Amino acid sequence: MTLNKSTADVRGISALLETLALPRLADPARFDPSVSTGSLSSPLCGSQDLLVGKNGLESSLSANGHVLNKETVRECACTRQNEHCICSGNGLAMSALYPEMRFSWEIKSVDALFCNGLTRFGDLSKEGILQAIKDGDLRFLQDETNLPLLSEKTFSKECVRVCVKETREMKNIEELLDFFLVANNETRRNVTGLIKEAINSSVKVADDVLVIGILEYLQSDKKIKTLTDTAELVEDAVYAAAVEQSSDTLNSILKWSQNNKMKKIVNKGKVFSGIRGLKINCSSIIYAAKRNDYDRVKILYRHGYRLQRCDTMTDPLKKIELFKALASPAYIVASLENSNEVSSDFFCPVKMCFEFACEANFRKSTIPEYKREYAEIENRCEDYAISLLEQCEDLREVETFIQTRNSGNKDSNYILAILDSRMKFVAHERFQYVMLKKFGIGETEIEDDFDAYTNALWIDMPMFSRILHVFKQIPCYFLLFLYPFFYPCIFPSKGNNTMAPWFCKEWRVPLNRAIYTAFSYCIFISLILCYVYEPPVPYIYWVDGLLAIFITSYSLRDIGTAFFLWRLEGPKPNKSRFKKRYFTFWNNYNILTNFFFFVGLIIRMLEYVLDDPIVNIAAVEAAGRIFWGIAFTLAILKSIKTGIVSKHFGPIILSIRVMLKDVFMFIITFLVIMLAFSCGVSYMFNYLSNGSGSSTGGIFTYFGWVLLQPFRGNPGYDEVTDLPYDTACLTTLTADESEINIKSINKCRMETMYSSGCIEDRIESMLMQNLSKLSKSDMASCMMVQRLGADTIKTAVVPMWIFYQFLVSVVLLRILIVMMTITYRKIYDNLDTQWKYARLYLAIQFFDSESLLPPPFTYLTLVMYLIRWVVNMRTKQLGREKSGRKSERKCKPLDMEYRNLIFAFIDNVKPCPKKDKMKGNE
Secondary structure (H helix, E strand, C coil), X not given: XXXXXXXXXXXXHHHHHHHCCCCCCCCHHHCCCCCCCCCCCCCCCCCCCCCCCCCHHHCEECCCCEEECCCCEEECHHHHCCCCCCCCCHHHHHHCCCCCCCCHHHCHHHHHHHCCCCCCCHHHHHHHHHHHHHHCCCHHHHCHHHHHHHCCHHHHHHHHHHHHHHHCCHHHHHXXXXXXXXXXXXXXXXXXXXXXXXXXXXXXXXCHHHHHHHHHHHHHCHHHHHHCCHHHHHHHHHHHHHHCCCHHHHHHHHHHHHHHCCCCCCCCCCCCCCCXXXXXXXXXXXXXXXXXXXXXXXXXXHCCEECCCCCCCCCHHHHHHHHHHHCCHHHHHHHHHHHHHHCCCCCCHHHHHHHHHHHHHHHHHHCHHHHHHHHHHHHHHHHHHHHHHCCCCCHHHHHHHHCCCCCCCCCCHHHHHHHCCCHHHHCCHHHHHHHHHHHCCCCCCCCCCCCCCCCCCHHHCCHHHHHHHHHHHHHHHHCHHHHHHCHHHHCCCCCCCCCCCHHHHHHCCHHHHHHHHHHHHHHHHHHHHHHHCCCCHHHHHHHHHXXXXXXXXXXXXXXXXHHHHHHHCCCCCCHXXXXXXXXXXHHHHHHHHHHHHHHHHHHHHHHHHCCCCCCCCHHHHHHHHHHHHHHHHHHHHHHHHHHHHCCCCHHHXXXXXXXXXXXXXXXXXXXXXXXXXXXXXXXXXXXXXXCCCCCHHHHHHHHHHHHCCCCCCCCCHHHHCCCCECHHHHHHHCCCCCCCCHHHXXXXXXXXXXXXXXXXXXXXXXXXXXXXXCCHHHHHCCECCHHHHHHHHHHHHHHHHHHHHHHHHHHHXXXXXXXXXXXXXXXXXXXXXXXXXXXXXXXXXHCCCXXXXXXCCHHHHHHHHHHHHHHHHHHHHHHHHHHCCCCCCCCCHHHHHHHHHHHHHHHHCCCCCHHHHHHHHC
């Protein structure tokens, strides 16, 4: 419908408008073209909200869609909605109908009139309300017809969001929230969500004044206090600022909260018990910490926000979120900086990262459902430790950082990194160089006057120099039995001014300790080989005695390793971490070998005690040989461990160790399948053996050997059953022969069983009938009844055997090959890291200067440790009696140097969230 109608049509519309008490429509013929130059052919139906001056047509219009009043210039609604301007021409004529109608909710009747009675859609009404909010006119709140629309939860949140973002005026925000507080029960129930929406929106626009204004309004309004928890709403504001990464807004909120001294209401669902005055495990610091947002975590930490473990938490999702926040480098660094500012307490961030990485690795293996999340935590902690290591500028800083120069501490960073399997950290080139330098022949564990003949690393020495150095250590090895009898050896820290023997100083070098251990193991293997050749009686006793000394010495060294790892746990030991560190592959291998050796040794001792011709101990001797035979095999195989130091043999040995897990899983699967098929076939064949079960053992043996002899023929009853032999046949074979071939004996097996009583009856019947021969049918009737079902059972056994052969020989064996290929490929892809870590893990046992002497001198070390312990206890007792109180522990210069280095590194490398890292990469 347009305005270019005839005069009669216009008069009809004017009459209708008069009935509705609306202004008359201007006649197009009398319309002054000077007022509007627009076309009068635009339709009016479905018009949008227009912004016109109160004086109607007296306002001057601009061509760009702006209304120019006498003193102010205001932008029309069309331009704000990015639409074609209709504030001129026909649009101006329509606006002149009723100048006070500025919003869609006010002109519904007019739209219905010009749209031929069609009503507007609901979304258009929502758009009108939102536009009114943008214009700052909230008069629509007084119209009750809009209450159902405003009661919608989603639309009410949208209204609050638009009011905050578009107007940014506290007057409008307060008026809108007050309306929702008293409108009806539905809006009153949603008021908490609306207030949170207002807070979140104000934080997103980064207007600190507006945020504080909303918080002040919440604090002062008594109606809101009765319906909501204002302290919780303040925490929502803190959380929103942490999400938006707005440090200024976060500081403003926290300072306002601190100045108003708000008492935090502990919500059992969000805040856990903690220290008084602190906010424990709030959602804001959990969110910032798990994203590794150091700037926000530091602000929250200074204002009393803390994270604590909660073992009573049952929700696995909340538990992993809390652990991810606790293990965040951002929270670790923020905690360290705060402890430095408020107290003298110090903890090492590197050790903390290693601890959390180790725990994440443990949870990754025990909770496979969240393997990816825990792997991400582990990698993040280790990567931050590596970033600190890369800040070292010279060799001394690297030594200070990984604490190789601080020999008094057993929990040094390099020891923890190797024990906790931090492969990437250990494989770093700086870590490798320092550790190889420490392992070389140029240093000792204690600073003294030791002067090595070369400062070259072992890996840099030519082969001739290496061989020469090994031969040089042979006399030192045989003089180690004198080591416990020198004062500087018993008290190395107190004997620096005392001249120590040359061989004692050589023992302090880690490389030399490894060489001495290798000498001992070579002697041990030689004793095993001598025992295999069965030495005569005078010498067997010496071999037995030396083997007993070596076996017990190696067991004591394994116990010493466990004791050393247990001391690393400190006053609050972590049993799971201790088990992970100690029960490794090679330690379990040693435990198993020691078990067989000890059982064989006990049996060997019983042989000497029970050496009486009356007592038959043949079974005991056989058992002893079995145990020692297995132990000898394991002991000799252990020597392959030394091949890890080679870059060529190392990957092969590592692959064998990992592939054993694949083989173990394969064997378990095979045993289950073999048990299933063997039981079925055995039960079938036992029917033919008259229910005696004589075929069960043969069936299990036959099915078991399929693993090593695939594609064998199907088992027949005669092959798996212990059948009797014909005595007459055996008598004929042994009549004139002293030796009998086994194939000849097999001919005497009675593979077909007949009933002897039945045969006698048939013979008597034949004699009575004057017959000289028995027919085949007569003999068939004498065959055992169970054997008559052999053909029927065979029809079931053969298909089962075919399926079993296919499942084992084709499917399972191929799966094992694929598993081993994948395992080797994983090691090969990460070959350098795996090999470097395995090499240092093998060498770490020689870094401890207080370790036990190698066999056969281990017992002398125990005597030395006993003397040292008695003297130390006596010295401590005298010191307490003299001082009367416990003296304060002084910080060593090396410890102070390490602390200063750590603080310098964390100042240079601040943890950053993922978003920042992605931006940096772009």
